[in-house]
Amino acid sequence: MSLREVSLLTIPFAILAHQVLRRYETYRIYVHACLLLGPPILAAARLTSFRPTPALPPILFNSLVSYLAALVTSVIAYRLSPFHPLAQYPGPLWRRISMFGPAAMATTGNRHRAFASLHQKYGDVVRTGPNELSIADASFVGPLLGASGLPKGPNHVGASMSDTKMSMVGIQDIPHHLQRRRPWNRGLSQQALKGYEPLMAERAQLLVQRLTQQSGPVDLGLWLKYFAYDFMSDVAFGDGSDLLREGDKANIWSIIEDGMVVCTIAHSLPWLGIYLSMIPSAAGPMLAFQENGRRLARERLERGSKTRDLYHYLCNEDLSDNPPPTLDELADDGTLAIVAGSDTVSVALTSVFYCLLTDTEAHRNVQQEIDRLYPVGEPFSETKHHREMHYLQAVINEAMRLFPPIPLGSQRQVPHDAASVVVGSVVIPPGTAIYLPPWVLQRDPRNFTFPDAFWPERWLIASGQLHYGDARLPSSAKRGHERPDFVHHEATFIPFSAGPMNCPGKGLAMMEMRSVVIALMKNFGMKLRDGWNPATFDQEFKDYFTAARPELPVVLEPRLHVETKAYE
């Protein structure tokens, strides 16, 4: 049997299999196995008249090779052809062919910078994968993320290593997502936040106390990670972690950070996440990371409810008529609570301190605001002054504009069975996954004047509290030049995303960030360690879905009135 005869039989099957895979995107391994192995095995059997003969092994081998080669050729030819629905959108050739390249580049942590370069080169709409677009145009934020926006993208399938068992964040079916989302909204409402304030005060006090006990420069970023993890464990599970006192003996943060690197790869190749779940040795970091969240949730469910923590709401304990969700759902949401609530906040807080410690005037302004509203005797845990802290709010916004904790934002997808989405002259066909990357939108000169500068004053100008002509300009602005037009396109400020599937933890995160900045700056003078190059922070700010950041070495000088009430 010649290779030509084998090929003649297998090529049509390969083209057919490609059409099936293209139309019915599926993550079922048995479907993949049937489509990838079934036709060449059948062809080989047909060519040997369904009899075991000595010629079978070479025929089977030829059949497999020619079938898979034809399948790969068909896929690549289609993706590069003018018939592909995304053919009209520009993007590098290697990204049009396969997601293997983008997945490999994601491991460098520089996806956000790569996307920024792609937009610079190709324009506002770039084909970043065979079936993926990145859009850096403000007019898409409402239509894609707003009330009638699109469902979540397929990337969470990879990160969850399942398309059926996943935390709420990845659920693509909108009604199901909104149903799972309701208890989160209740558990993170303004009313619920009031209940979390004493936990906040206690943990912030402990952070101050532990920092007071350190000598020499500290890695402030590390302490903020400990704080954020402990506080989120308090809020979500009522207890469960004490990194501030005990240190990270169980390497929780390595587990989270290693897991996020593997997640980033699986985001680009969702099917790979599902395959990896079958190979525990390969999926180690991701499994450990998921298991950590599930363990905390299970322990909380066994302990029962001691306080009105987040799980009190997630278990529907506040609604006597509603049955609790399944144990699996509650366990899956444990990972979400921990990662969504602690990794993001600790990144954002680290960026806030980095920005303050590299801008003397902003640092002084925040210090004055804190000293005015929190004189000696006024506890830093008092949240009633938060709404008066306009400069601090401007600093937090500005740090998250420059360093969004989720640099590429949350993926969306036009469902396979829906009509194309049309925004202006752009047609987004069914099956397309889309990013609206905050890192790119928030640093775009069309959206913000002096886009690369830390300039908190822009937020005060935009809200009418400061006149543009009176505002100091960022140090990078050219002296003696006329002030450029003031541009502030706030709709593109989306560190928490937008619309009904945005971040429900925004209020909690804001309360946490304000409280920690107030607690630390009320009690310590701070400066960066001599000799540390601040440019390192920008260069080493990496995107592994949530951002990884370098150390932030800070020298702390206790102020006279350090509040040392101990919580031992």
Ligand code: HEM
């Ligand atoms: C600075 C801190 C934070 C940032 C920048 C942030 C950002 C985000 C973003 C961009 C999303 C994706 C939303 C979307 O798909 O459109 C998200 C989702 C989510 N965040 Fe946050 N987040 C932060 C803090 C928190 C906190 C403290 C919690 C509390 C538990 C939280 C809980 C969640 C949850 C549950 C989701 C899933 C929402 C959904 O799919 O409906 N986040 N967050």
